Amino acid sequence: MTRWRERWSGAVPRSAVVVHDLAMVWIVWVVLHRVRYGVMVSPPELPLWSTEIAMVLAAQGLVFWQVGLYRGLWRFASVPDLWNIFKACALGLFAIVLGLFLYNRLELVSRTVLLMYPFVLMGMLGAPRLLYRAWKDSNSDQTDAASVRILILGAGRAGDALVRDLRRLGSYQPVGFLDDARSLRGSKVQGIPVLGGVDDVAEIARETAARLLVIAVPSASATQMQRIVAACERSGLPFRMVPRLRDALEGRSLSGQLKEVAIEDLLGRQQVLPDWKAIRSWLGARSVLVTGAGGSVGSELCRQCARHGARRIAMVEQDEFALITVLASLRRDFPDLEYIPVLGDCGDTAVIRHALDASQPEAVFHAAAYKQVPLLETQLREAVRNNVLATETVARACREADVGTFVLISTDKAVDPGNILGATKRLGEMVCQSLVDPRSTRFVTVRFGNVLDSAGSVVPLFREQIRQGGPVTVTDPEVTRYFMTIPEACQLILQASAIGSQEAIYTLDMGEPVPIRLLAEQMIRLAGKQPGRDVSIVYTGLRAGEKLHETLFHADERYRATAHPKILQAEPRAVVVSEIHQALERLREAAGRYDLATLDLVLRRTVPEFQPIGSHAAPTAAPTTVVAFPSHASRKN
Known part of the structure; x- marks a missing residue:
């Protein structure tokens, strides 16, 4: 038998x-x-x-x-x-x-x-x-007594499929559904009753002796997810969610595998869907080069290029561990592509020329940059050397090699800059404009702000502070930022590159800003704790160079819609090429002497809208008008 x-x-x-x-x-x-x-x-x-x-x-x-x-x-x-x-x-x-x-x-x-x-x-x-x-x-259904009793929030298709998967596993026992649709009350899905609405989760969880809650509403908006998560938190039980179809297709979650509710699931904006046909048509069978390939954005950019049709990917990175890590990941997931790792500083002319000769790229994505605002306020020489001079080295080498497209990854802090990061990135944009030649390389600039969970960003900082029991440090109760995920940021880069015209500046319509205070509170709750009771929030005051809110475009940068409804294009401000080249010569000489006074003077004169906040005395500059369009925070790649 x-x-x-x-x-x-x-x-x-x-x-x-x-x-x-x-x-x-x-x-x-x-x-x-x-x-x-x-x-x-x-x-x-x-x-x-x-x-x-x-x-x-x-x-x-x-x-x-x-x-x-x-x-x-x-x-x-x-x-x-x-x-x-x-x-x-x-x-x-x-x-x-x-x-x-x-x-x-x-x-x-x-x-x-x-x-x-x-x-x-x-x-x-x-x-x-x-x-x-x-x-x-x-x-x-004949599970043993040790099986985990589960209450499922959402009696739609995702809930139905979840029950089938749980039954096959055998170690979980679904005991009921919760759904706000009144027409489903009293009915059964896969033989399991719909017991009430989402707001009843705490009471019904006690009545059914549930030990785990599973959110099976992958199509829920951020507002709906916030309400569902709040109801789950009131129950005191651990909770998971069925991954969204998009996350499964893009490899960020396995199909059928439950995941923890992430902070991006609760942000007050919908992810922007790219035009994959346009991206694949532009990127397909191309050779590309990515600088800063070991960073959060650089590594994901390599993965997106591999996923959407690139035939060869060259990676320039000065951190050997980061380079070997991204290379191993790409070879594991995309073994049929050709990879050219180059260990070195992209600001070294010999390094970037070697990388260009070895890969013969048709597109170069310049993701290498220093971007930590408080640190760069005291590291002017390295900020100029990496964000300005290295950008000029890579961009000029691309023009000399007749590369088809050069994409500069910039930040919204380059708009009316109030810190060293913003000023150096703005000058980097101006350098690219000064190299424009209609007969040669197409120069494209992409601006975006806070990237969730990237290295050095606020999300991993808050997560570590919560793990240690707090306090969670927020600069100001009123400070707001705009957020996007790392894959979404990279998709914006590819989408803008596919759309891009010569000397264009692109940015993403980021929707509504997110108060950093609210972000901290939500992350504390996701960790199963209560703000103010289990983990306190301490306001430390704005740091040198930080703003309460960011702007997206300068007043003189007229913006317009593009072929993609969520991507905007600005008309770059005119620059005097001779002045930019003279400034670069002086910056290079001053960097060689570690002459901080000259570096500061040249940077302020070349970027007249630079008005330092905090530790620097702001020079007199022509006033600018804040464009009535929301922006997002400093780039975290």
């Missing part, structure tokens, strides 16, 4: 399925003809086996095989399988009629039987499959 159960606890053997299906064809064909001719006074003699029956079985069996009826498993039979069976029966009938017509002109073949045949056969083939699945599901 044990062996029998072990044998039949898995999939039904394919040979047994073929025998079953052909037996059903034989039974249906013979029985329908006997019933049809049984009402006649002198019915013809109908043998149980004949050449005609053999032809019927052969024709129908070949159709079954060609349609792919034996590629599926009875264990997972569903409505699409029934449709596939009906197609096989209908096509089989056509093959049978054709064969018998050529053989004996359909002698003794009833037209009534031909009409009934595909429908009856579909029932005879489909019913055993569905009964087998129901039997397997019922056996899965």
